[in-house]
Each structure stands twice: as C-alpha cells, then as structure tokens.
Amino acid sequence: MNSEFYNLDLDRIRYSLVWEDSQTLYRSLKIxxxxxxxxxxxxxxxALNMLLKNPASVTAADLNPVQNKMLLFKQHIIMNFDYELYHAILGLAGETAVNEAKQRILPTLPAADQAFWTAFLEENPGGLLLSxxxxxxxxxxxxxxNQEQQELIHQLIAFDTIDAQYKFFLDKLDNSSFKQTFITYYSDENLSNGRDPKLLKHVDESGGIVFYKRLLLQASSSLLKENFYFRFIFFGLQDLPHHVLPPCYRQENYSSLKENMDKLQVIQGEAVEYLLSAPGLKIxxxxxxxxxxxxxxxxxxxxxLSLAKHPxxxxxxxxxxLLNIQGENLLQSESRIKLKSQSLAQESCFYFKNQVQIQFVPVMSLHLT
Known part of the structure; x- marks a missing residue:
C-alpha cells in the first residue's frame, strides 16, 4: 500500500494511546x-482489548518498530508483575510511582531493552500514557x-444530564474566546506539531473548524465526564475515574490479560501487506x-480490490x-465488497468523523445465495 507513513522516520513513539475506542471496536467486530x-x-x-474477548489469536502489526516495542514492554510487565506496577508505569499513579515501578522493571529486561527503556522513561517521567x-x-x-476558561472546561465534567451540559457549553464556551482558541490550536498548521505534516497530504477536511463542530456534537449527545478521551485531552491523567479507562488498563481485567497473552504475536510491517500474504488469509x-x-x-x-482477489x-x-474520508461510496465493480459507514459511539474521541466496516464475502457464499 502506498502510504505516506513510508516517508516518515519511524524512530519514536508517535502514539502512546490508541484513539480508536474499544467499545466501537467491540460492537462492530463482535469478536x-x-x-x-x-x-x-x-x-x-x-491489541490488548481484543485479547480480553478470548479470541483464537491476535496479530498486532505496525510499520514503526518503536510502537511494537511499547506493546512488547507492556506484555512483559503483564506477564511478570502485578496490576499495581502496571498501573504505575502507565502513569496513572503519578511520577513518583513511575520511577519506583521503573526500578523494579528494568532489571528484568534484556540488556538492549534496559538501555532503551531507561532513556525513554528518563525523557518521559510521567509514564507510558503521556509519552x-x-x-x-x-x-x-x-x-x-486562561484560568477562567480552564475552570469552565472543568465544570463540563460535573454534569449528570446531557441537556444541562450542552446548554452550559453553548452559554459559557461557544460564545467566548474558547471557540476561536480551539479552532486555531487544531488548525492544519498547528496540527503538524502532533502529526507529521506529511501525513496531512490527502486530507479532505480542515482540522480546526471540523474538530470544533465534532466537539460541539459530542457535547450535545453524550456525557463528557464519562468519556475517557475528552478527559485525557483536557486534563491528562488528573482525577481520571477508573471506570472510564480503556478495558485493558482496568484492574478487574488484568488476570484475563495474563491468561490470554500467549495468543498475541507482534510483527513489524504493514497490515494490508500481511492480509495479502498467506498467513493473512486466516484473519x-x-x-x-x-x-x-x-x-x-x-x-x-x-x-x-486487491483484498477481494482471493476467492x-x-x-x-x-x-x-479522521480528515481523509474513505469508503463513502460502495465499490460497484466488486460484488464481494460490502461497505457500511456508521456514526461513532459516545465513548469515542470527538476528533473522528465515523467508522467504516468492510465485509469481504467468499465467492462460495455468493453462489449459495
């Protein structure tokens, strides 16, 4: 696949969170x-959230070897330590806990990994989730x-009803300088500070205004205090309720992660290339x-069309x-490909537009129908 990711230096952690929410994934795939x-x-x-559904196997693929290294680091911790240390190294218990967890984890790693994670955690003392x-x-x-706007944002996670929350947003934030500050910060020019500008080559929509409209829509349709991504974006790991964490970071699921860890394999490479390979046919x-x-x-x-070639x-x-909107139209030339677009659930991050499902139907199934 001719992806702009091939034009990047893949030598750092670009994402310390997966921003595609687990609940939408669960509902769509029905694992x-x-x-x-x-x-x-x-x-x-x-990858960890999928393991919690007890599938036959999970293959995690990434072009960036450092992203794979992070998952393997988490795998090592899950297999060898208790939840408290896992919770700590993520950054959920503060910097002091990260440092204490580091002292216990690093000696159990191979020498090359010790050197990497020692330097990494010195550069990112807040833990893995903030890196x-x-x-x-x-x-x-x-x-x-400013201080007043920060306090207003914090009040958004105090509401128990969507109507009251949305009215407050319109009255106190939408009619203030907050709106323009948000649009400017998430403009295409500034967005390149978080995502390499090479990755914006194919975008169909402009960041700032689009993201603001999506935030406004989310404020009108779901409780923000229950949304992990909203709370993380605006407050980091501060006062983050345990129940809003992604499933793989909750204590009640830790034993299941341990039990299913042998089903995980991590490979470096492109996901589409893997699907087109012989091993990928089992997916x-x-x-x-x-x-x-x-x-x-x-x-x-x-x-x-390439994926549909195998009968x-x-x-x-x-x-x-996100901003490059794929899959809006059904591919008329191939009856085996079924596309469906759906709106995102309330657990999702506001900056996504939608999720698309593609079903590749075997030739035999078409003949039977």
Whole structure:
C-alpha cells in the first residue's frame, strides 16, 4: 500500500494511546472465540482489548518498530508483575510511582531493552500514557486557556444530564474566546506539531473548524465526564475515574490479560501487506485504526480490490475516518465488497468523523445465495 507513513522516520513513539475506542471496536467486530484478529499495534491498547474477548489469536502489526516495542514492554510487565506496577508505569499513579515501578522493571529486561527503556522513561517521567508525540500535542491545548476558561472546561465534567451540559457549553464556551482558541490550536498548521505534516497530504477536511463542530456534537449527545478521551485531552491523567479507562488498563481485567497473552504475536510491517500474504488469509476480523488516512482515494479502492482477489477470503475489516474520508461510496465493480459507514459511539474521541466496516464475502457464499 502506498502510504505516506513510508516517508516518515519511524524512530519514536508517535502514539502512546490508541484513539480508536474499544467499545466501537467491540460492537462492530463482535469478536468470538474462533476469530483470528489483526490490529494496528499503535500503543497496543486495542491489541490488548481484543485479547480480553478470548479470541483464537491476535496479530498486532505496525510499520514503526518503536510502537511494537511499547506493546512488547507492556506484555512483559503483564506477564511478570502485578496490576499495581502496571498501573504505575502507565502513569496513572503519578511520577513518583513511575520511577519506583521503573526500578523494579528494568532489571528484568534484556540488556538492549534496559538501555532503551531507561532513556525513554528518563525523557518521559510521567509514564507510558503521556509519552507520545500526538498525546503531548493534544494535552497542550489546555495550557493555552486562561484560568477562567480552564475552570469552565472543568465544570463540563460535573454534569449528570446531557441537556444541562450542552446548554452550559453553548452559554459559557461557544460564545467566548474558547471557540476561536480551539479552532486555531487544531488548525492544519498547528496540527503538524502532533502529526507529521506529511501525513496531512490527502486530507479532505480542515482540522480546526471540523474538530470544533465534532466537539460541539459530542457535547450535545453524550456525557463528557464519562468519556475517557475528552478527559485525557483536557486534563491528562488528573482525577481520571477508573471506570472510564480503556478495558485493558482496568484492574478487574488484568488476570484475563495474563491468561490470554500467549495468543498475541507482534510483527513489524504493514497490515494490508500481511492480509495479502498467506498467513493473512486466516484473519477473520481486522481493526486497521485510521491507516487509510494516509493514502489517496484511488489507492484505497485498489487496496479493497486487491483484498477481494482471493476467492476464499472471509474478512470483516473496520477503520476510522479522521480528515481523509474513505469508503463513502460502495465499490460497484466488486460484488464481494460490502461497505457500511456508521456514526461513532459516545465513548469515542470527538476528533473522528465515523467508522467504516468492510465485509469481504467468499465467492462460495455468493453462489449459495
């Protein structure tokens, strides 16, 4: 696949969180015990979230070896330590806890990994969840607000009804300088501070205004205090309720992660190339994050047609649209490809537009119907 990611230096953590929410993933894929799953590694969150559904296997693939290294680091911790240390190294208990956890973890790693993670955690004392380039950019917005605006934003997570929350947003924020400050911060020019400008080559929509409209829509349709991504963007890990964490970071799921860890394999490479390979034919369901953000519409269609060439492929694939809107139209030339776009759930991050599902139907199934 001709992705703009091939033009980047893949030598750092670009994402320390997976921004595609687990609940939308769960509802779309309906993971069963016989499923062989493929997921973009990114920060590893959804690879781990998939394991919690007890599938047959999970393959995590990423072009960036450092992203894979982060997932393997989490895997090592889960397999060898208790939840308290896992919770600490993520950054959920503060910098002191990160440092204490580091002292216990590092001696158990191979020498090369010790050197890498020693340097990494010295550079990122706040823990794994705060270490990504995108995450640092996203959380920087809050610091651009004056004290009054910061206090108003904080009041948004105190409401128990959506109507009261939305009215407050319109009265106190939409009619203030907050709106323009937000639009300016998330403009295409500034967005390159969180995402490499090369990755914006194929975008169909402009960042700031679009993201503000999506934030406004979210404020009108779901409780922000229950949304992990909203709270993380505006407040980081401060006062983050345990129940809003992604499933793979909650204590009640830790033993299940341990039990299913042997089903995980991590590979370096492109997910589409893996699906087109012989091992990729076993994959029944895949979550490809927003990787089609970085290719042209023509390339997207060619990828879908390539995946449909194998007559026995039976695959359900999902991905998220951000600013490059793929999959708006059904590919009329190939009856085996079924596309469906759906709105995102209340647990999602406001900056995504939608999720797209693609079903590749085996030739035999078409003949039977």
């Amino acid at each position: 069963g015990t016989n499923d062989h799953l493929l997921v973009i590694t990114s920060a590893g969150c959804n 990504g380039k995108l995450e640092k950019f996203m959380m920087g917005f809050h610091r651009t607000l 029944t369901k895949a979550s490809l994050s927003n990787i089609f953000e970085y290719i042209s519409h023509q390339e997207f269609e060619e990828v879908c 026995d492929r039976d695959l359900k694939l999902i991905f998220w649209n």
